Amino acid sequence: MRRVLAALAAGALLTACAPDPTADVAGSAWQVTDIWTTPGQPSTLPPQSAGLARLVFGEQSLSGHTGCVPLQGTVTFTRAGEPARAEDADTLRIDHVESDSAADDCPALHTHHQLRELLEPGAEFDVRHAERELTLTLRTDAVDRPAIGLAAI
Numbered sequence: 319m320r321r322v323l324a325a326l327a328a329g330a331l332l333t334a335c336a337p338d339p340t341a342d343v344a345g346s347a348w349q350v351t352d353i354w355t356t357p358g359q360p361s362t363l364p365p366q367s368a369g370l371a372r373l374v375f376g377e378q379s380l381s382g383h384t385g386c387v388p389l390q391g392t393v394t395f396t397r398a399g400e401p402a403r404a405e406d407a408d409t410l411r412i413d414h415v416e417s418d419s420a421a422d423d424c425p426a427l428h429t430h431h432q433l434r435e436l437l438e439p440g441a442e443f444d445v446r447h448a449e450r451e452l453t454l455t456l457r458t459d460a461v462d463r464p465a466i467g468l469a470a471i
Contacts, residue, residue, distance in 0.1 A: 320337030340449045341470030342406035343395075348373045348452055350385075353432045357460070361467065367429040373468060377404055384417060384433045385426025391415030391437070395445075410443045410454060436464055 323430050341348075352361035362370075370385035380391045392414045395407035402408075415437050420430045428434035436456060443454035443466075450470040 331412075342374050342405055343407070343447055344377050346374070347471045348375070348382075348468035349471045350429070350466060351469045352435070352465075353429065354462075354465045354467070355432060355435070355436075357462030362428070362432065364428055366402035367426040370426045371429050371433060372471065375404055375410075376439055380412070380415065380437075384420065385429040386424035386430040387418045389415060389417035389433075389437070391439075405447075407445050409457075410445050412437055412441045412443075414439055418433075423463060433466070436466060443448070 323405060349369060350363065350367075350373065354360075355362055363457050367385050371383060373380060373382035377394065378392055378394065379395045380389070382389055394411045394413055395402050395404045396409045396411070397407050399409075402438060417434065420427055442457040444457060445452040446455070452468040452470075454466055454468070455465040458464070
């Protein structure tokens with residue numbers, strides 16, 4: 319009987335510690351895992367920047383860290399051109415964003431500059447959300463569009 323109870327307790331403990339199988343777009347912390355800016359090239363996220371840049375979305379807000387400095391702003395989520403909850407959206411528009419300048423010796427300076435170039439006011443992204451991954455693909459006429467890959471943390 320003790321072994322059965324111990325096994326049940328261990329199973330319950332592991333279940334309680336396991337991450338949720340899915341992460342909501344709004345309210346979850348998202349770590350930047352990839353930044354694709356050059357057609358035909360792999361992600362340009364340097365190894366020294368891994369784990370430093372992160373974003374958190376609210377229904378109308380954006381906050382996070384570029385790897386060098388904090389950033390914050392306002393966003394609009396839409397689906398088929400109509401206002402939508404973040405969870406149901408297929409498009410994200412950056413309405414306003416602000417951050418301080420990064421120090422020249424910041425180890426993630428390249429990532430900081432890439433994120434600030436992509437996350438500028440007026441930028442619109444196609445949103446693809448799958449379980450614990452989020453991809454924001456810049457809406458542009460380019461064949462290979464820039465994108466940001468994120469993973470829930």
